[in-house]
Amino acid sequence: MVDAVRAGEDSFACPDRETYDWCTGRLSSFFCPIMTHYCTVFDPDGGPSYENGRGYIFYTIPKEEFIEKEKAFEDEIVAVLDDCVSDDYNDFEKALALYEYMARNYTYDYEMSSDMNERMKEQSAYRCMTEYPITSIPHGLLQVTCLLLAVS
Numbered sequence: 213m214v215d216a217v218r219a220g221e222d223s224f225a226c227p228d229r230e231t232y233d234w235c236t237g238r239l240s241s242f243f244c245p246i247m248t249h250y251c252t253v254f255d256p257d258g259g260p261s262y263e264n265g266r267g268y269i270f271y272t273i274p275k276e277e278f279i280e281k282e283k284a285f286e287d288e289i290v291a292v293l294d295d296c297v298s299d300d301y302n303d304f305e306k307a308l309a310l311y312e313y314m315a316r317n318y319t320y321d322y323e324m325s326s327d328m329n330e331r332m333k334e335q336s337a338y339r340c341m342t343e344y345p346i347t348s349i350p351h352g353l354l355q356v357t358c359l360l361l362a363v364s
Contacts, residue, residue, distance in 0.1 A: 214244045217251065217269060218286075220279040226267035235267065246285050250278050 213235045216224035226232045240247045252270045253261045261268050271278050296309045 213240070213267060213269075217244050217247055218282060220271075220275045220282075221269065223266045223268045225265060226262065227265065229262045232262040232267040236261075246278075246282050250281065 213224050213226070216222075226235065236247075236253045247269075250271060250273050252272055253268075255261060255268065255270055259268070261270075273281075292313060296313045297306050298309075301309065
C-alpha cells in the first residue's frame with residue numbers, strides 16, 4: 213500500500229478485506245502519514261474500497277498535487293535524517309539523535325490536547341513535519357518518532 217500511495221496509484225494488491233482495513237487504518241498514519249490528509253478509503257462515486265484482491269485508494273486532491281506533496285514530505289524526512297543521523301550510528305545513537313532533534317524542534321500543544329478528539333487529523337506526523345512552528349501532542353510526536361526511526 214505504501215509503495216502504491218508513494219507512486220500515486222489508485223489500487224494495490226491485497227489478499228483480503230481484513231488486511232485492507234488493517235493497512236488503511238491507524239497503521240497508515242505511522243507508515244504513510246500523508247494519507248491521513250489527502251487520501252480516503254471511501255469512493256466518492258460509491259464504488260468498493262476493496263474487491264477481488266485489490267485495495268483502492270481515493271485521493272482528495274488531484275493526484276499530481278498529491279505526488280508533489282508526498283515528494284516534498286519525503287525530502288523533509290531525508291533532510292532531518294541527514295542533519296541528525298550519521299551512517300555509522302548504531303540503533304541507540306540514532307534513537308538518541310532523533311530524541312534530541314524532537315526535543316529541540318517540537319513543543320507540546322496543550323490546547324490541542326484538550327480537544328484531541330475533535331482535532332484528530334491535526335495530530336499526524338505529516339502535519340508535524342510540514343507546519344511551523346512545530347507543535348503537537350504526544351500522538352503526533354509519536355508518529356514522527358516512529359517514522360524517523362523506521363526509515364533511519
